[in-house]
Amino acid sequence: MKYLFSTIFILLFTVSISAQSLGSITYNVSVATDRLNNYTDGVSWRGVGLEGRWFTNKNISFGLSFGWNVFAERTNEMINLEQGNIHADISGTQIRTVNALPIMANAHYYLGKRRDPLRFYVGAGAGVYYIKQRLEIGVVAFESNNWHFGLAPEAGILIGLSRDVTMIVNTKYNYAFSSGESLGGGDDNTYAYWGINIGFAWQSF
Amino acid sequence: MNTKREKLIVLYLLMIVSTFILYSCYPDYGLTTSDYDTVVTLYDNTENFNKPTYAMPDTVVHFVNEGDEDKIDHSKDALILSSIESNMTKLGYQRVPVDTTQNPPGFVMLVGVTTTDNYGAVWWPGWGYWPGWGWWGGYPGWGYPGGGAVYNYKTGTIFITMLDPEKLNSGDQTFGAVWLARINGLLSSSLDTSTRIKQRINDAFNQSPYLGAN
Numbered sequence: 001m002k003y004l005f006s007t008i009f010i011l012l013f014t015v016s017i018s019a020q021s022l023g024s025i026t027y028n029v030s031v032a033t034d035r036l037n038n039y040t041d042g043v044s045w046r047g048v049g050l051e052g053r054w055f056t057n058k059n060i061s062f063g064l065s066f067g068w069n070v071f072a073e074r075t076n077e078m079i080n081l082e083q084g085n086i087h088a089d090i091s092g093t094q095i096r097t098v099n100a101l102p103i104m105a106n107a108h109y110y111l112g113k114r115r116d117p118l119r120f121y122v123g124a125g126a127g128v129y130y131i132k133q134r135l136e137i138g139v140v141a142f143e144s145n146n147w148h149f150g151l152a153p154e155a156g157i158l159i160g161l162s163r164d165v166t167m168i169v170n171t172k173y174n175y176a177f178s179s180g181e182s183l184g185g186g187d188d189n190t191y192a193y194w195g196i197n198i199g200f201a202w203q204s205f
Numbered sequence: 206m207n208t209k210r211e212k213l214i215v216l217y218l219l220m221i222v223s224t225f226i227l228y229s230c231y232p233d234y235g236l237t238t239s240d241y242d243t244v245v246t247l248y249d250n251t252e253n254f255n256k257p258t259y260a261m262p263d264t265v266v267h268f269v270n271e272g273d274e275d276k277i278d279h280s281k282d283a284l285i286l287s288s289i290e291s292n293m294t295k296l297g298y299q300r301v302p303v304d305t306t307q308n309p310p311g312f313v314m315l316v317g318v319t320t321t322d323n324y325g326a327v328w329w330p331g332w333g334y335w336p337g338w339g340w341w342g343g344y345p346g347w348g349y350p351g352g353g354a355v356y357n358y359k360t361g362t363i364f365i366t367m368l369d370p371e372k373l374n375s376g377d378q379t380f381g382a383v384w385l386a387r388i389n390g391l392l393s394s395s396l397d398t399s400t401r402i403k404q405r406i407n408d409a410f411n412q413s414p415y416l417g418a419n
Contacts, residue, residue: 046232074234078412087250089412092243097231134231138243138389139323139360 020055022063022158024168026199030069030100033192035182039133040096041073049197053106058114063106065125067174069193071098079137095136100191102129102174104152114203117160121170125152129176131191133183144183148176148191158201166201239401242390244408248415252369252383256311257418259293259367260303261286268319277320281402285316288403289365292410297418309370311418313380317364320392324357363388363402365409384413 028047032040046069053063072095079090108123129148134141156170172195182189234240248254265282267275290300293314301310365386372381386409390401410416 070232072232082250085249085251086247088245088247090243090245091408091412093236093240095231095234095236138241139358139391 020204022051022053022055022061022166022201022203024051024053024199024201025049026051026168026170026197028067028069028195028197030071030174031194031196032071033194034190035188036071036098036191036193039073040071040098044069044071044193046070046072047195047197049195049199051106053108055114059110061106061108061110063108065102065104065106067100067102067104067195069100069195071100071193072096090137092137095134097132097134097136098191099132100129100174100176100193101131102150102152102176103127104150106152106154108154110158115160119158121156121158123154123156125154125172126150127152129174129191131176131189133189135183142183144181144189146179146189148179148189150174150176152195156197158203164202166203167198168201169198171196238391238393239397242388242401242405244405244412245387245389246409246413247385248413249381249383254384254416255418257297257299258301258310259298259312259314260301260310261289261293261314261316262303264316266315266317268317277318281399282318284399284402285318285363285406288406289314289316292407296410296416299418311369312383313368313370315364315366315368317366318361319364320359320361322357322359359392360389361392363406365406384416386410386413 026049028044028049030044030047032042032044047067049065049067051063051065053061055061075094075096076091077094079094081088081090102125104125104127106123106125108121110119110121112119127150129150130145131148132143132145134143152172152174154170154172156168159167159169161167174191174193174195176191178188178190180189181187263286265279265285267277267279269275269277293300298311301307303313363386365388366382367384368380369383370380372383373379374381386406388402388405388409390405392398
């Protein structure tokens with residue numbers, strides 16, 4: 001995973017210095033929804049995003065993005081299980097974590113002109129999510145690792161700070177479709193979360 | 206933006222990203238020994254737990270492999286039994302002697318303990334292969350020795366089983382278990398082990414609100 005991260009970073013850096021392109025790095029805060037929100041603390045303060053975009057004209061770009069969000073919670077919530085006549089209750093300190101790593105191909109549409117100090121944009125990404133879910137309780141740990149097909153609609157703004165540096169702020173809805181069994185053995189392992197991302201972009205014109 | 210400045214920015218970003226990679230995958234919550242304690246209770250939801258009496262032998266069975274010497278510490282046996290009795294009394298159950306000549310009690314409690322040694326190893330690579338930071342004109346590369354370590358930890362488990370003498374399995378003449386508590390934790394030499402044992406036995410009964418003679 002480290003090599004993948006480095007490769008993508010180098011790719012994105014290259015993009016940022018090539019013609020009519022944009023490379024960005026963002027700090028990502030994420031808000032879990034649905035199943036993910038039930039499993040971990042609702043808000044992830046640990047996240048990073050890297051992205052490269054190539055412009056085909058002044059309003060449209062295509063690109064690649066990579067992200068990493070860590071959802072984690074320490075909890076003493078009781079686990080209840082039932083099978084036939086037997087009911088089980090399990091208590092103890094649990095560490096619940098979900099590492100979500102989206103790898104997406106993106107398309108974006110921008111309003112205004114390229115050198116405008118404020119440029120709103122909308123876009124969408126399609127690709128895969130690698131999701132690692134882990135439950136630690138006592139001295140044992142349970143883990144499931146899955147690749148998911150996913151979609152990520154997005155809206156954002158580019159704020160020009162200087163000729164070379166632009167601030168980027170966007171929100172993205174990440175949806176990873178079910179791809180098999182959940183950690184608890186259920187049929188649905190869908191994950192979804194909102195991302196609020198803020199960072200810097202390097203544009204070349 | 207000049208080239209040197211660009212490289213420095215990239216370097217700083219890489220350092221931030223590397224820090225994220227190294228420390229964010231699994232956050233450290235600073236767990237203490239007692240955080241590794243777990244209590245599992247199971248019960249038969251067709252059982253009627255409203256019976257007045259129970260019997261419990263004054264012995265904690267030590268589970269060891271056949272032929273192995275019993276090296277499990279006996280000093281906590283009395284504490285385990287008294288904690289169970291205290292909880293059963295609070296629930297309204299009356300303890301009666303283990304006497305097979307009398308009418309059977311409502312339940313029979315059996316208690317056992319076992320310990321397990323767990324071994325593992327960690328290894329970290331040296332940085333001898335690292336090409337260094339020469340690409341931006343900095344340090345020529347660091348020598349950082351690799352190494353490894355073997356660790357082990359010992360866990361202890363207490364099993365409390367409640368049997369219903371009326372649920373006799375006619376095939377092998379055994380009684381059916383209607384409630385089971387499995388308490389597991391790290392063994393340590395610290396003074397709080399007795400407190401932890403008592404607390405976790407209390408937890409087992411507290412998380413079983415269906416128990417009670419009344």
